[in-house]
Amino acid sequence: MLAIGEFSRLTHLSIRTLRRYHEGGLLEPELVDASSGYRYYSPDQIPAAQVIHRLRELDVPLVDVRRILGAADPEQRAALVAEHLVRLEAELARTRVAVSSLRRLLAPEPAPLQVELRAEPEVTVAAVEDEVGADDVGTWFAGAMAELDAALGPPTDAGPPGGLYDNSLFEHGHGRLLLYRPSPEPPQRGRVRPVRLPAVELAVTTHHGEHDGADVTYGQLGSWVVANALTVAGPVRERYLVGPRDTDDSAAWRTEIGWPVFRVASGTPR
Amino acid sequence: MLAIGEFSRLTHLSIRTLRRYHEGGLLEPELVDASSGYRYYSPDQIPAAQVIHRLRELDVPLVDVRRILGAADPEQRAALVAEHLVRLEAELARTRVAVSSLRRLLAPEPAPLQVELRAEPEVTVAAVEDEVGADDVGTWFAGAMAELDAALGPPTDAGPPGGLYDNSLFEHGHGRLLLYRPSPEPPQRGRVRPVRLPAVELAVTTHHGEHDGADVTYGQLGSWVVANALTVAGPVRERYLVGPRDTDDSAAWRTEIGWPVFRVASGTPR
DNA sequence: TCTGGACTCTCCCCCGGGGGGAGACACCAG
DNA sequence: CTGGTGTCTCCCCCCGGGGGAGAGTCCAGA
Numbered sequence: 001m002l003a004i005g006e007f008s009r010l011t012h013l014s015i016r017t018l019r020r021y022h023e024g025g026l027l028e029p030e031l032v033d034a035s036s037g038y039r040y041y042s043p044d045q046i047p048a049a050q051v052i053h054r055l056r057e058l059d060v061p062l063v064d065v066r067r068i069l070g071a072a073d074p075e076q077r078a079a080l081v082a083e084h085l086v087r088l089e090a091e092l093a094r095t096r097v098a099v100s101s102l103r104r105l106l107a108p109e110p111a112p113l114q115v116e117l118r119a120e121p122e123v124t125v126a127a128v129e130d131e132v133g134a135d136d137v138g139t140w141f142a143g144a145m146a147e148l149d150a151a152l153g154p155p156t157d158a159g160p161p162g163g164l165y166d167n168s169l170f171e172h173g174h175g176r177l178l179l180y181r182p183s184p185e186p187p188q189r190g191r192v193r194p195v196r197l198p199a200v201e202l203a204v205t206t207h208h209g210e211h212d213g214a215d216v217t218y219g220q221l222g223s224w225v226v227a228n229a230l231t232v233a234g235p236v237r238e239r240y241l242v243g244p245r246d247t248d249d250s251a252a253w254r255t256e257i258g259w260p261v262f263r264v265a266s267g268t269p270r
Numbered sequence: 271m272l273a274i275g276e277f278s279r280l281t282h283l284s285i286r287t288l289r290r291y292h293e294g295g296l297l298e299p300e301l302v303d304a305s306s307g308y309r310y311y312s313p314d315q316i317p318a319a320q321v322i323h324r325l326r327e328l329d330v331p332l333v334d335v336r337r338i339l340g341a342a343d344p345e346q347r348a349a350l351v352a353e354h355l356v357r358l359e360a361e362l363a364r365t366r367v368a369v370s371s372l373r374r375l376l377a378p379e380p381a382p383l384q385v386e387l388r389a390e391p392e393v394t395v396a397a398v399e400d401e402v403g404a405d406d407v408g409t410w411f412a413g414a415m416a417e418l419d420a421a422l423g424p425p426t427d428a429g430p431p432g433g434l435y436d437n438s439l440f441e442h443g444h445g446r447l448l449l450y451r452p453s454p455e456p457p458q459r460g461r462v463r464p465v466r467l468p469a470v471e472l473a474v475t476t477h478h479g480e481h482d483g484a485d486v487t488y489g490q491l492g493s494w495v496v497a498n499a500l501t502v503a504g505p506v507r508e509r510y511l512v513g514p515r516d517t518d519d520s521a522a523w524r525t526e527i528g529w530p531v532f533r534v535a536s537g538t539p540r
Numbered sequence: 541t542c543t544g545g546a547c548t549c550t551c552c553c554c555c556g557g558g559g560g561g562a563g564a565c566a567c568c569a570g
Numbered sequence: 571c572t573g574g575t576g577t578c579t580c581c582c583c584c585c586g587g588g589g590g591a592g593a594g595t596c597c598a599g600a
Contacts (some may be wrong), residue, residue, distance in 0.1 A: 003577080010442045012485045020558080038576090054368050095328060152546085167279050219281055222316065227313065230464035308596085326586085443558095547594105552591090562580085564579085565579100
């Protein structure tokens, strides 16, 4: 039986942290003296404490740590851990993109932007639509795209897929997302259903590369729109001209970004 | 002039976050209406907002973001960013170690531990000693080792370097650290000074590999000590038999860990 | 010019995962 | 028995975000 201080020395977890783990049901002392409240640990609990330590070093949330420790058989546990390692991998990719994008931002001269005004006609498409949190966009997107592909089969010449992004997604961290593929006769299957996209005027530009870096292009497009005195309204549209479905070379990816505008009153623009 | 909502849509930073950045002096709106308190941004501020966004994605603390943005010339700014990228790299290395160590922890059978009881005589060494926070141990260690080497010259046959770690380092996150190199006539130079290390009884084992994984070995050693009914007292000792100064192959590194014990009363152990 | 809806303001509370410190009690060796 | 050290609980603070209330502002349409 070890008092909390000894156990702390053995595991290199601070006393405070051990207490917190107790409260959180993560690591229950083998014995808690009913009268004094003193926590007593067994040496057998050292490995568990160290697993927790490692998982926390990997930023695994305490709730997930609890699930991992509570997993019945070792295989299940390994699966849960593997899941987190996958997440870690994704995090890493995100970091890489952020770094390169940061370099681009800090580079002295930003490449000038090609912006085009385009009248987008009303069109009926096969679409999946949901209310999604900003953190879940990636996951949702992958699932929705898979479902669209399952419903429509391999890519046709009807055109590339696209998406509509509710503004509140950016302003409040969650909002409606709609992912579509053009289709002459959209089926109804699972979450996929026919949706009529309204006609809009768009200020359109093309983003090159990883989608995670698109916000920079958004900013450039946005300031173009502001500078060119057009008013903004409605969800942003994207169209995936070339994406991970087409090639693994992310430098070749092309995303069209369409910012809804009202055409300036006086005559035809351009 | 853009209201906060528009600016939020342009930068993909939430309204709340923009307000927070204003409060924190990170991103001052170009104009704040004195009577209404409304914040108005200029499109020219979009790039700055996006730099902040990227830095935050890289978990750069807001204070540091402020410093980076406040940096006078671009070179200084680039240097500050580079500094953070280095930190990111270190983080990455830490993650790698944690992952492999986690695998080892979850592996079914832990390798049995060779533990030896050893009477360490009093010895005078050249040492650097400081009160250090747990997060700064790595940095401190590198600096102290460099200073020792500067004072004593290249490695001699007087023996490998070692360290003493105050227990409160583990219990409370900060404590006294002492790094030494054996030396027949310890010099006094900079932070380096002669120190008399008291004699101790140690339970000793050897940790193989990255030092970041040593806590697992600590736990094993500790539970050996507990099981073998010896009492614990005083700072832990380490001795760096093979380390990064000797070879780049971290698998070959050897750290001796000595846990202070009182020899059991009844006769000589072993 | 008024009105209603959308926008924005400030303020307070919450989250997670830690830390600091006060004041009271428990343990244990001399 | 006594004093020092260990441990308890409790409250506050940190960071960088989010939720929501309640009040004030802006602006387009009638």
